[in-house]
Amino acid sequence: MAAYASDASKITERPQRSDSLRSLNNGLVSDEAGQRRQPTLAVHRQSSEELVTDLSELKIPTLETTVPALQALLASTATATSLDGSVSIQKTLLERAVNEIQALTDQVTVLKDKYSGARRTSLHYMEGMTVASEEYEKAVQARLEAETEVARLKAEVHGQTARLSLIAEDERRQESLKRQSSDLVTNLSGLEQDVSKLRVERDITLAEVQELAATKTDSDLPNVDPVEKGATVARSLTKRLNTVKEQYKTQLQPLTLEHERLSREIAELRGTRDLYLEEAAALSAKNDELAELNTRLTKQTESMQDGLARPRAPSAYMRPGVKHHISGSPSLSSIATSATLHEMPDENFRQIRNGRADPIDAAPAARRFKWYKSSKGPEPSGLSNSISRPLALPPDKNKTRPSNDPGVREHVFQPTSILRFSKCEHCGDKMWGLQEVRCAVCGVYCHTKCVDKLGGSCSGSHSGHIREEPSVETVTGPSLFGRDLTEQVQEDGQPVPIIVTKCIEAVETQGMEYEGIYRKTGGSSLSKAITQLFEKGNYDSFDLNDIDRFNDINSITSVLKSYFRALPNPLLTHGLHELFVTAASIREPDSKFEALSSLLTQLPTEHYNTLRTLMLHLHRVKSSSAENLMNARNLGVVFGPTLMRSADPSREFADMAGKALSIEWMIENAPAVFL
Structure with a gap:
């Protein structure tokens, strides 16, 4: 144990x-x-x-x-x-x-x-x-x-x-x-x-x-007069000094020639540099325009391809009883619109008016939008009329409205290409570069898919608007934008078109010290509103100096530039275009002054008066360049393509520098040339 x-x-x-x-x-x-x-x-x-x-x-x-x-x-x-x-x-x-x-x-x-x-x-x-x-x-x-x-x-x-x-x-x-x-x-x-x-x-x-x-050698001789001796000495010394002077003059002569030659080369090089700078600025501006146009065309093409790939169901846009080719082929309106899209400038939207009535989008003029007929086989009866007729808003399925109610008006939609920033009246989405519809009376834009859902009545005036089928061949008066300058002057009864004088007056009242005046682009909505006011022809009904109503001076300048760009015959006419470009390249100031002054006298009276008013105004704008940063060269680059245009479109790039130099010279010498 x-x-x-x-x-x-x-x-x-x-x-x-x-x-x-x-x-x-x-x-x-x-x-x-x-x-x-x-x-x-x-x-x-x-x-x-x-x-x-x-x-x-x-x-x-x-x-x-x-x-x-x-x-x-x-x-x-x-x-x-x-x-x-x-x-x-x-x-x-x-x-x-x-x-x-x-x-x-x-x-x-x-x-x-x-x-x-x-x-x-x-x-x-x-x-x-x-x-x-x-x-x-x-x-x-x-x-x-x-x-x-x-x-x-x-x-x-x-x-x-x-x-x-x-x-x-x-x-x-x-x-x-x-x-x-x-x-x-x-x-x-x-x-x-x-x-x-x-x-x-x-x-x-x-x-x-x-x-x-x-x-000293002569003084050793006897009997010599002192006075004569002094005069002789002075003459001899002067002769020797003149000899020295001639020697230096001989050496200075080639140096003087070399100096003059170098001065001329420097002046030419400076002119070439300035010319290249102007061409670069003009090419940059043109490149921006082409890029913007390319974007629009790309979106337009994509929209058309989507429309071709997705067949649309019949709607109230189609006339009953008429056979429409909407499945698998584009409409004639979209074909015509895409074919002429490149001809429309950025700020130029043409409207057709009948007398002085409210502007509506009726059948466009043949120069811009032409509804081509099919070349294959006979066209079905009534097809051309159905294409160009205003499209009525389909009835609302959820509401019943009497057709004879004078307070309720239906929209009259037409197919249109949206070339400016707009928003759908129903969904509020942006529409740009698309083939959608627009009311011909009140001017509202809407997606095709949103037409059935759009509520409210048309706010425009339906007086004089024919709801029946108008004839395609109906000819209406030309629009203010795109009308010949001579005809517009005769209609206004003034030496200068009223649109020019009112816009210039507004700029001189509000924008002489505005930085980048005429170079910056205004808002599209206000520019469109001002254009419609001028289209109506009632010039006394609005005042561009009303800052509360027209608070963007750039929109006013954009409308003025759009008017000049839309002229069928530019302010400096097609016939004198080449002569102006050639005269602008002259180096000698006096010869250049004489040549350009002579060309200005060859302009039609209406064109000369309008050009005189505009150039004197731009000279005043240039005088305030310390505040607005727009000197004569900058204004020449802006207004060169606006006021001058060759009849040959292929010369658009080649003549850019000549156009800018011509306008720059006119702005610089406006008081001497036009007064």
Whole structure:
């Protein structure tokens, strides 16, 4: 029993060693000093090995060894007490001994389990310590490498600093040499001038010395008159000085010619540079216009392709009883619109008016929008009329309105190409470069898909608007925009079209100091509103000087430029275009003045009066160029393509510089030419 208790006490000591091992491991983990980790790991490993050795040597008694020992004890006790073999022992003692043995056996089993767990934990800790040791070695190695790299980078920084110092020193040396060179050049120029002066003084002094020597020789002669002697000396000295002067004049003559030649070359080069700058500015402006036109055409093409690829269902736009070819082929209106899209300027939207009534989009003039008939086979009866007739708004399915109600008017839609930024009246989306519809009475734009959903009545005047089928051949009066200048002057009864005088008056009242006047483009909505007001012909009904109503001066200038661009015969007519371009290239100012003045007198009276009014106005604008930044050259670049146009479209780019120079000259010399 004593031996068994001794072995059990040894077993109970081993968990204490396991606890010490765990504390050592925790100390290893919590230790923040990297230099102490290696000794701690060694101690931990040694303690773990000792624990494993002691546990392996431990011999735990079992129940099979304890019972024979107890029997031997009973036998020895029986031998000592009695010879007949009978033993006297208390039952309770025996039961207590058996119970103690059983308890010890259970305790041994528990200790075995703890021993196994401690052994597994120790092995796990040993593996962790091995991994930690490897990581520590890697960290130490990485730190050494980082220190090496830092040292190398410091060396490179020192080297770069030294190189930068050398470069800075070289730069300072070069700057010093440049200053010295500049000083030497200045000193050399001064020395050359001094040498030239000294040479002149030397020649003059030599002439005087020679004359004095000759005078001394003559003074030795007897009976010489002093007065005559002085006059002779003066004449001789003057002759010698004239000889020196002639020598220098001979040397200066080729230098003077060279100076004049270089001056002419410099003037020509400056003119060429200015011409190239003007051409570059004009080409840049033309490039912007072409890019914008390309964008429009691209969107128009995409819209037409979408319309061709997606067949449309019959709607209220189609006349009942007429066979329309809407599936798989474009309408005649879209074909005509796309065919003539490139002819429409950006700010020129032409409208057809009948007398002085409100402008409506009736059948467009043949020069711009011509509804071509199909060349294949006979056209179905009534097809041409159905294409050009105003398209009525289909009835609202959710509302019932009496057709005879005078307060409720239906929209009269027509297919149109949207060439300016507009918004759909129903959904509010932007429409630009699309083939959609527009009310011919009130002028609202709408998507084709939104027509059935558009609510509200037409706000325009329906008086005089024929809802029946008009004839395609119906001819109406020409629009203000696109009408010949002579006809417009005769209709207005003024020497200059009223649209020109009203726009100029507004600019001189509001925009003489506005930066970029005539160069910037105004808002499309206000420009369109002003154009419609002029189209109505009631010029007294509005005042462009009303800032509350017309708050964008750029819109007024855009309308004026649009009017001049829309003239069928430009302000500087087709017939004189080439002559103006040629005269603008003349270098001699007097010849140029005479040539251009003569050409101006050949203009028609209406054109000359309008040009005179415009040029005097632009001259006043140029006088305020310090505020508006629009000098004569800038105004020439803006108004050159507006007022001059060749009958041959292929010369548009070639004549850009000539047009800008012509307008620039007229603006500069307007008071002398037109007053």
